Amino acid sequence: VDHLLGIKYLNEADVQLIFETADHFKEVINRPIKKVPSLRDITIANLFFENSTRTKLSFELAEKRLSADVINFSAAQSSVKKGETLIDTVNNILSMKVDMVVMRHPNPGAGVFLSKHIKASIVNAGDGAHEHPTQALLDSYSIREKLGDVAGKNVVIVGDILHSRVALSNIFALKLQGANVKVCGPMTLIPKYIDSLGVEVETNLRKALEWCDVANMLRVQNERMDISYFPSTREYTQQFGVNKTLLDSLDKEIVIMHPGPINRGVEITSDVADSKQAIILNQVENGVAIRMAVIYLLASKIKN
Ligand code: CP
Numbered sequence: 592v593d594h595l596l597g598i599k600y601l602n603e604a605d606v607q608l609i610f611e612t613a614d615h616f617k618e619v620i621n622r623p624i625k626k627v628p629s630l631r632d633i634t635i636a637n638l639f640f641e642n643s644t645r646t647k648l649s650f651e652l653a654e655k656r657l658s659a660d661v662i663n664f665s666a667a668q669s670s671v672k673k674g675e676t677l678i679d680t681v682n683n684i685l686s687m688k689v690d691m692v693v694m695r696h697p698n699p700g701a702g703v704f705l706s707k708h709i710k711a712s713i714v715n716a717g718d719g720a721h722e723h724p725t726q727a728l729l730d731s732y733s734i735r736e737k738l739g740d741v742a743g744k745n746v747v748i749v750g751d752i753l754h755s756r757v758a759l760s761n762i763f764a765l766k767l768q769g770a771n772v773k774v775c776g777p778m779t780l781i782p783k784y785i786d787s788l789g790v791e792v793e794t795n796l797r798k799a800l801e802w803c804d805v806a807n808m809l810r811v812q813n814e815r816m817d818i819s820y821f822p823s824t825r826e827y828t829q830q831f832g833v834n835k836t837l838l839d840s841l842d843k844e845i846v847i848m849h850p851g852p853i854n855r856g857v858e859i860t861s862d863v864a865d866s867k868q869a870i871i872l873n874q875v876e877n878g879v880a881i882r883m884a885v886i887y888l889l890a891s892k893i894k895n
Contacts, residue, residue, distance in 0.1 A: 593892045594713040595885055596702045597722035598763035606767060610732055612884035613877070620656055620879060630659040633890045636684050638694040639716070640666040640677075640701075645851050645875055646716050646725070650693050653882035659890075662689070677701070678708045685711050690893050691886065694718075712889045720754045720815060726850055727760035729881040731768060733874045734805055737846055742769035747799045749831060750809035750858050751780045754816055757809060757850045762788050775799040776831055777822055780811075796831050800841055807848040808833055808859045824857060834860040844868055851875065 595601075619627055635654045639647055647663075654661045664684065666672075671680060681692060691712040694702055699721035706713050717723040731741050738744055746765050752758045752774045765772045766789060773791045774781060781792055793799040800806060811827060822830070833847065847859070847869040855861050864871060 593889055594702070594706050594715075595724050595889065596706060596713065596715050598724045598727050598760045598767070599722070601724075601763075601767065603767050606728065606731070606764065609728055609881065609884045609888065610735065612888060613728075613732055613880040616656070616883040616887070617877070617880040620883075626656050626658060628658045629887060630654070630657040630890050633657075633691065633893065634660040634662070634687075634689045635691045635693060635886065636662050636664060636689045637716075638664045638666075638681070638684070638692055638696075640671070640694070640696045641717065643695055643716070645878065646695060646723075649875070649878040650714075650716060650725075650882050650886075653879050653886060656879065657883055657887060657890075659691075659886070662687075677705065681705060681709050681711075685709060691889065712893055714885060714889065717756055719756065720759075720812075721756050722760045722763075723756040723850075724760050724764075725878065725882055725885060726757050727764040728885070729874055729878040730757075730761055730807065730848060730850070731764045732881055733848065733870055733877050734770075734846070736873070736877065737870055738804060741765065743771070744805060745771045745773075745803045746805045746807065747773045747775050747793065747803040748807045748809065749775045749796065749799065749833070751811045751816075752776050752785070752809070753780045753782050754812040755809050757807075759788075761807060762790055766790075773799060773802065776809075777827065779822070796833070797837065800833075800837070800845060803845055805846040805848060806833065807850070809850065810852060810854050810858060828857055832856075832858055832860070833863050835862040835866070838863060838868065846870060848874060 693714045695716040699719035701718045702715040748758050773793050775793045849871045
């Protein structure tokens with residue numbers, strides 16, 4: 592069975608195939624009739640063991656645009672609360688003739704674990720602080736759309752790198768496509784293994800912004816950390832927050848990204864988040880086409 596468990600399992604040709612397929616679906620969802628009948632014979636379960644707005648709704652919409660049958664599961668309202676295990680939960684859902692599982696889970700490796708125990712295609716919609724592959728794909732796709740190509744571009748990922756699945760998947764995806772990648776943030780929020788990923792650390796935000804074509808601003812993930820990790824929110828914002836004055840003082844206009852949800856006034860001010868320099872809502876728009884492409888390509892393998 593084929594899965595999308597992380598960007599680390601993909602090669603560059605896989606990414607390009609997903610982008611070309613997404614180009615087609617982006618055109619489809621801009622037609623008056625936004626739906627295609629491709630997956631009428633496929634049933635997909637969206638399993639969310641952790642909160643989500645964008646990813647959950649984007650997957651559901653992508654699946655419906657492809658005419659798949661869709662069921663949604665939220666752990667908070669389920670029998671997980673009565674002690675049912677992950678494997679029992681998923682096998683019960685699969686016995687209802689489900690072909691594919693999209694899963695968000697707080698534990699790193701949850702998708703890989705599940706893939707060893709069930710007979711269905713799995714798409715990782717975020718596993719703890721590990722990977723968020725469709726977010727990285729839609730991020731690179733949005734850079735490609737805005738700047739023409741990802742190869743050769745300078746991209747800085749700013750903020751809480753340590754707890755971020757978005758950072759790790761983006762690093763894998765950007766390096767695969769030949770981008771130059773730096774991370775920028777307080778050393779307490781940079782993982783020790785960062786050098787092994789071939790990524791430079793820049794702790795001075797101004798220098799990082801002067802170097803880059805694109806800055807991907809991450810949210811500080813308070814829910815994943817002990818408060819002692821972290822400078823105070825005020826200090827964080829002073830040193831690592833992006834505001835209009837700082838951007839206007841650079842000698843070029845860089846592209847600003849954010850995966851959402853935004854902590855307005857912490858990692859990014861509203862006048863930047865809502866400016867024409869920011870492609871934050873384009874990222875969300877592109878997420879539907881990217882997820883249609885991923886699901887379509889995996890479902891094609893199930894059908895054959
Ligand atoms: N970007 C992202 O994963 O957002 P959600 O947590 O709202 O899905």
